[in-house]
Amino acid sequence: MTQKLGSFPGGLKLNGQKKRSTQVAIRKMPLSKKLILPLQQHIGEASIPIVSVGDKVLKGQKIAKAEGHVSVALHAPSSGTIIAIDEQPIPHPSGLSALCISIETDGEDQWIKRQPIKDFTEHTEHEIRQLIRDAGIVGLGGAGFPSFIKLNPGVHHHVETLIINGVECEPYITCDDMIMRERAEGILDGIEIMCYALHVKNCVIAIEDNKPEAISALELALGARPHLKETNVVVIPTRYPTGSEKQLIQVVTGKQVPTGGLPIDIGIVSHNVGTTYAIARSIKHGEPLISRIVTVTGREVEHAGNFETLFGTPMHELLEFCGTKRQPEEPFILGGPMMGYNLSGDHLPVTKTANCIIVGVDDGAKASTPLPCIRCGECATACPVSLLPQQLYWHSRAKDLDKAKEYNLFDCIECGCCSYVCPSEIPLVHYFRFAKTEIMNQQQEHAKADIARIRHENRLARLELEQQEKELRQQQRKAALAATQAAKVKQAAELPTEPQTTDSQETQ
Amino acid sequence: MPLSRLSSPFLAGTNRVTLQMLQLLAALIPAIIAIVYFFGPSVLITMTLAVVVALLAEAILLRLRNRPLKPFLTDGSAVVTAVLLAIALPPLAPWWLTVTGILFAIIFAKHLYGGLGYNPFNPAMVAYVLLLISFPLEMTTWLPVANLSEHPLDISSAFQFIFNGQLTSSIDTVSGATPLDAMKTQIGLHQIPAYIFQQPVFGLWGGKGWEWINLWLAVGGVFLLYRRVISWHIPVAMLIGLSTISLVTWLIAPELTGSPLFHLISGGTMLGAFFIATDPVTASTTVKGKIVFGAGVGLLTYIIRVWGGYPDGVAFAVLIMNMLVPLIDYYTQPKVYGAVKR
Amino acid sequence: MLTAILAITLLALILGLVLGFAAIRFKVEGDPIADQIDKILPQTQCGQCSFAGCRPYAEAIAAGEVDINRCPPGGEATIHALADLLEVEFKPLDEECGVEKPKMLAVIDEDRCIGCTLCIQACPVDAILGAAKHMHTVIASECTGCELCLPPCPVDCIDMVETKPKPNTWRWPDPAHIDLKLGDQP
Structure with a gap:
C-alpha cells in the first residue's frame, strides 16, 4: 500500500551486512548451567529481589518486583536454585558491576503454572497494562523502556497511530527481520492487544525495503485477518537511522516530535516488533519475558545467525555455540556497529536489551589519531x-x-x-x-x-x-532565683524577733 | 582484534582529508596544462619551488610546535596552498617572490593560528594579497600571450629568469597587463569596452589564453562537485552573485566594464569559485551560510574590480568574507528537529 | 578650533546623558554577588579555606578580602567558575588550604563507636544520626566529605572511604586525553 512518506535530512546509506546472519532460521540456544540476571535491565528504577539465596525457583517465576513507576518485574528464565544475589559485571561501557541474581539451573526447565488469557477484551486496559508490567516486558529494540507506560495514553492524549517498528536500520542486526519472517502471527496478536490498550485502530508496520521476506510474511498474515483492516505494512526506503523512533515518526507521518516532548504529544505511539511479539506471548500464553532473539554475526563467527537466548546466559557461551575464533577477553561489539558498545568481559550476561553481538566488523574504523577539524x-x-x-x-x-x-x-x-x-x-x-x-x-x-x-x-x-x-x-531561672531570694528576705523581715539561742546552739 | 575506538560508531566512511586534497590537485591538472600551453613552463618551476618550501616550512613549524610530522605533512593541505598560490602568481615570478609568499602563508596564515583547521583566513589568499601590496610591480607583470606564441619560452630560460632575473632568449618585452588590468586602466582613460576588446590581449570572450584556463578550472570544479569533494552551494552562489551584479550593472551602465561573460571567465573567477572560496577551513559551514558566503564573495569581487583600486578582487573578497564567517554561521543555524516555534 | 572644541564638548555631554539614562533605565537587578559566589561553592562546609563554612568564604570573596583559590573540595573547576564570574585571573589552588582529592564519604566503624555524640555536634550539615549512648551512623547521601567529624572522635572510629562509581553515575572518559596523543596538545 503506498503512503505519502516524509523524510529526514542527512542520514547514511550503509552496507547492510545482513546476509550472513539470515541464512538459517532462528535457533534455540541451549540452557546454560548458570544464569546471571542484573536487576536493572531497563530504563528506570532497578527491580527489588523477592527471593533469597537458596530458594528454589521455577521457570517464569517472578524473582524481583518493580520498584516505583518506571520499573518492571524480573523472572527466572529457567528452573533452578538461587545461588547468589551480589555484584557481578554487567554489560555496560564502564565495565562496572551491579546487583545481580544468579541462578544455577537444574536442567529440568520446569515452568510455573501459566495463566493464558483467551480473550483479552474481558480485561480492562489497565489490567492488561499491569499484566504486561508484571511480565517484565520492556522495549526490545535496544532501549529497554518499560512497555506498559507506552501503552497508556493517559487522560490528556489521544492516540491516532500506532507504529510498529520493524525497520532495523543498523547494519549487522537481523533479529527483528527474522522474528517478522517466522512469527508474523504472534506480532499481529500483539498488535491487537496494543490497539485495545491504546484505544486506537490505525496501525502502521514500518519495514525497510531491504527485507522483502519479512514484508511478504506480514502482508500474508494480515490478509488472513480482515478485522485488522486499518493495520498496514508500509515499506520505507533503506537509510540509516530511519529506525530511530523520532526519525521513523518523521518518515511515516511527516510530523516532528517537539523538543522535550514525547511521541504521544502528537498522537503517536511506537513499539518494536520484538516487544509486540513478547506482549502477545505474555497475554495470550501467560509467559513472562524470559528470553529474546540475539543476532550473533561478524567476520569471525562461523555459524552466524539468530538465537533464542534465555536472559542471564553468559555471552561467551553464546559465542562459543556459534563457533567464534575469539580469544578470551577479546573485545566484541554489543549492539550495532554504529551505536553499540565494545565490551571484553567473558562472563557478561545476555540482558533484555542485548539485541546483537558482533565479532569482527568489516570496514571497521581503524585505530588512527584524528586530525584537527577542517x-x-x-x-x-x-x-x-x-x-x-x-x-x-x-x-x-x-x-x-x-x-x-x-x-x-x-x-x-x-x-x-x-x-x-x-x-x-x-x-x-x-x-x-x-x-x-x-x-x-x-x-x-x-x-x-x-x-x-x-x-x-x-x-x-x-x-x-x-x-x-x-x-x-x-x-528565667535568674529571675526566679531573685524572686525567691526577695521573698525570703521579706519573710525574714516580717517574722517577730525571737531569742537566737536555738540557732546559736544548732550552729555549734 | 582490538577495536580502535572506545565509543561507537565502529564503522568509518571513506572520506579523508588527504583524499580530498589529492582530488583537488587532480582537478587542477587540466588548468595547469593550459597555463603551460599559454604562458610557458615557468609555472611548473614556481609550483615546484612553492611546494618544496611549503613542506619544509611546515616541517620546521611542526617541530617547533611539538607536533608529530607524519599526519600533518601527508594531509596535503600545504601542497594545495602552494599549488594555488603558484597558479595565482604571474609566470616568471622571481624566486624570492614565491618564497616570501609561501613562507608567509604557511607560517603566519596557517601555523601561527594553530595549524590545519584553525586558520580563519585562506593562507594562499593572504600570501597573494601580501605580495600584491608589497611588490605591486612584480605582481602585475604578466607575460603577453601573443608574444609567447611567436617566441616560445623554454624551460631553461624560464629557470634562469626566475632565479637570475635575466632572459637569454629573444623576447623583446616581458611586461604586460592582464586582461582585467587592461580593461580597468583603459576604461579609466575613457575608452569604450567594446573597443578595448579589440586589443591583442583579449581573446574570444575574455582574455586571450585566460578564457581557456578559466574554462579548464571550471571543468576541474565540476569534477570536484561530482566527486563530492566540495558542495555546490559556494561555487554556484558565487557565480550567480557575480553574474547578477555584473548583468544589472552592464544593463544600466555598460561603459563601466566588460560584459558579465567577460567577468565570469577572466582573472581568478573560476579559481576562486571552485578552489579558493570552497576551502572548508575558512568558509562558512552551515548550508545557508555557504550560500551567503559565496554570494558575498561574488558581489565583492565585482565591486572591487569595477569600483575598487585593484584589477582583480577575488583575493580581497575572499578575505573579507572569511572575516564575516563566524557571524554568518551564527545567524544561519538550521532549525533542529522538534524545535518548537516560539 | 573653537568650533572643534564646542563640537566635541557637546558630543561628550550628549553621550554622557545617554549613558546615564541607560544606566538607570536598563539597570539589571541581579543576585548580590555573594549569593552568586555561594552558588558556585561546593557546600562541603569543611572550613579548609579558614572560614567557618562556605557562606562566610563567599562573603569574604565578595568583599574582596580573600583570593578565589582557597577551596580544595571545589578544586580547579570551582576556581575557573569563580574567575569567570568575577572576571579575574585564574589562580591554581592554594597549597596551604589543602589538595584536591576525590570525593570521599565518612563511615563510622560501629564496633568501635562509643556513642559520645561529639561527631554529631561537629557535623556542619547534620549528616550523622544518633544519640547519647546509642549507635551513631553517617547518612551517606548527606555527607559532604568535609572531615570535620574526624578530630572530635575520641576512639578514632571514623574512616574516609572513596565512593565507588556506579554504572548510572559513570562518566565517559575525556576523548581529548585519549585520542589526540599529539605531543603537548592542550
Whole structure:
C-alpha cells in the first residue's frame, strides 16, 4: 500500500551486512548451567529481589518486583536454585558491576503454572497494562523502556497511530527481520492487544525495503485477518537511522516530535516488533519475558545467525555455540556497529536489551589519531536531527558545557552519522557522550550542594534557637532565683524577733 | 582484534582529508596544462619551488610546535596552498617572490593560528594579497600571450629568469597587463569596452589564453562537485552573485566594464569559485551560510574590480568574507528537529 | 578650533546623558554577588579555606578580602567558575588550604563507636544520626566529605572511604586525553 512518506535530512546509506546472519532460521540456544540476571535491565528504577539465596525457583517465576513507576518485574528464565544475589559485571561501557541474581539451573526447565488469557477484551486496559508490567516486558529494540507506560495514553492524549517498528536500520542486526519472517502471527496478536490498550485502530508496520521476506510474511498474515483492516505494512526506503523512533515518526507521518516532548504529544505511539511479539506471548500464553532473539554475526563467527537466548546466559557461551575464533577477553561489539558498545568481559550476561553481538566488523574504523577539524561541515549535512556537530565538538572539547547545551546537545541521538563522514576521523559521538555525562554529573553535584547548603543553614538556625532558649531559660531561672531570694528576705523581715539561742546552739 | 575506538560508531566512511586534497590537485591538472600551453613552463618551476618550501616550512613549524610530522605533512593541505598560490602568481615570478609568499602563508596564515583547521583566513589568499601590496610591480607583470606564441619560452630560460632575473632568449618585452588590468586602466582613460576588446590581449570572450584556463578550472570544479569533494552551494552562489551584479550593472551602465561573460571567465573567477572560496577551513559551514558566503564573495569581487583600486578582487573578497564567517554561521543555524516555534 | 572644541564638548555631554539614562533605565537587578559566589561553592562546609563554612568564604570573596583559590573540595573547576564570574585571573589552588582529592564519604566503624555524640555536634550539615549512648551512623547521601567529624572522635572510629562509581553515575572518559596523543596538545 503506498503512503505519502516524509523524510529526514542527512542520514547514511550503509552496507547492510545482513546476509550472513539470515541464512538459517532462528535457533534455540541451549540452557546454560548458570544464569546471571542484573536487576536493572531497563530504563528506570532497578527491580527489588523477592527471593533469597537458596530458594528454589521455577521457570517464569517472578524473582524481583518493580520498584516505583518506571520499573518492571524480573523472572527466572529457567528452573533452578538461587545461588547468589551480589555484584557481578554487567554489560555496560564502564565495565562496572551491579546487583545481580544468579541462578544455577537444574536442567529440568520446569515452568510455573501459566495463566493464558483467551480473550483479552474481558480485561480492562489497565489490567492488561499491569499484566504486561508484571511480565517484565520492556522495549526490545535496544532501549529497554518499560512497555506498559507506552501503552497508556493517559487522560490528556489521544492516540491516532500506532507504529510498529520493524525497520532495523543498523547494519549487522537481523533479529527483528527474522522474528517478522517466522512469527508474523504472534506480532499481529500483539498488535491487537496494543490497539485495545491504546484505544486506537490505525496501525502502521514500518519495514525497510531491504527485507522483502519479512514484508511478504506480514502482508500474508494480515490478509488472513480482515478485522485488522486499518493495520498496514508500509515499506520505507533503506537509510540509516530511519529506525530511530523520532526519525521513523518523521518518515511515516511527516510530523516532528517537539523538543522535550514525547511521541504521544502528537498522537503517536511506537513499539518494536520484538516487544509486540513478547506482549502477545505474555497475554495470550501467560509467559513472562524470559528470553529474546540475539543476532550473533561478524567476520569471525562461523555459524552466524539468530538465537533464542534465555536472559542471564553468559555471552561467551553464546559465542562459543556459534563457533567464534575469539580469544578470551577479546573485545566484541554489543549492539550495532554504529551505536553499540565494545565490551571484553567473558562472563557478561545476555540482558533484555542485548539485541546483537558482533565479532569482527568489516570496514571497521581503524585505530588512527584524528586530525584537527577542517570545518568542512559534512557532519552537519549528515545529521538527521539538523544539529551542528562541529559546534558541539568545539564546545565539548573546550568543556564549555553551557554552550554545548545551547546548541541542543541533548537532542543528539548518538547515531554516529557525523563520526562516520568526518574526514579527520574525529570520534564525535564520544565527545558528545562525554559532554552529556559531564553535564548530568554537574547537575547532580549542584543538586547535592543545594541540599547541603540548606541542611547547614537549618543546623545554624537550630543552634541559634537552642542558644536563645538556653539564654531565656537562664534568665528565667535568674529571675526566679531573685524572686525567691526577695521573698525570703521579706519573710525574714516580717517574722517577730525571737531569742537566737536555738540557732546559736544548732550552729555549734 | 582490538577495536580502535572506545565509543561507537565502529564503522568509518571513506572520506579523508588527504583524499580530498589529492582530488583537488587532480582537478587542477587540466588548468595547469593550459597555463603551460599559454604562458610557458615557468609555472611548473614556481609550483615546484612553492611546494618544496611549503613542506619544509611546515616541517620546521611542526617541530617547533611539538607536533608529530607524519599526519600533518601527508594531509596535503600545504601542497594545495602552494599549488594555488603558484597558479595565482604571474609566470616568471622571481624566486624570492614565491618564497616570501609561501613562507608567509604557511607560517603566519596557517601555523601561527594553530595549524590545519584553525586558520580563519585562506593562507594562499593572504600570501597573494601580501605580495600584491608589497611588490605591486612584480605582481602585475604578466607575460603577453601573443608574444609567447611567436617566441616560445623554454624551460631553461624560464629557470634562469626566475632565479637570475635575466632572459637569454629573444623576447623583446616581458611586461604586460592582464586582461582585467587592461580593461580597468583603459576604461579609466575613457575608452569604450567594446573597443578595448579589440586589443591583442583579449581573446574570444575574455582574455586571450585566460578564457581557456578559466574554462579548464571550471571543468576541474565540476569534477570536484561530482566527486563530492566540495558542495555546490559556494561555487554556484558565487557565480550567480557575480553574474547578477555584473548583468544589472552592464544593463544600466555598460561603459563601466566588460560584459558579465567577460567577468565570469577572466582573472581568478573560476579559481576562486571552485578552489579558493570552497576551502572548508575558512568558509562558512552551515548550508545557508555557504550560500551567503559565496554570494558575498561574488558581489565583492565585482565591486572591487569595477569600483575598487585593484584589477582583480577575488583575493580581497575572499578575505573579507572569511572575516564575516563566524557571524554568518551564527545567524544561519538550521532549525533542529522538534524545535518548537516560539 | 573653537568650533572643534564646542563640537566635541557637546558630543561628550550628549553621550554622557545617554549613558546615564541607560544606566538607570536598563539597570539589571541581579543576585548580590555573594549569593552568586555561594552558588558556585561546593557546600562541603569543611572550613579548609579558614572560614567557618562556605557562606562566610563567599562573603569574604565578595568583599574582596580573600583570593578565589582557597577551596580544595571545589578544586580547579570551582576556581575557573569563580574567575569567570568575577572576571579575574585564574589562580591554581592554594597549597596551604589543602589538595584536591576525590570525593570521599565518612563511615563510622560501629564496633568501635562509643556513642559520645561529639561527631554529631561537629557535623556542619547534620549528616550523622544518633544519640547519647546509642549507635551513631553517617547518612551517606548527606555527607559532604568535609572531615570535620574526624578530630572530635575520641576512639578514632571514623574512616574516609572513596565512593565507588556506579554504572548510572559513570562518566565517559575525556576523548581529548585519549585520542589526540599529539605531543603537548592542550
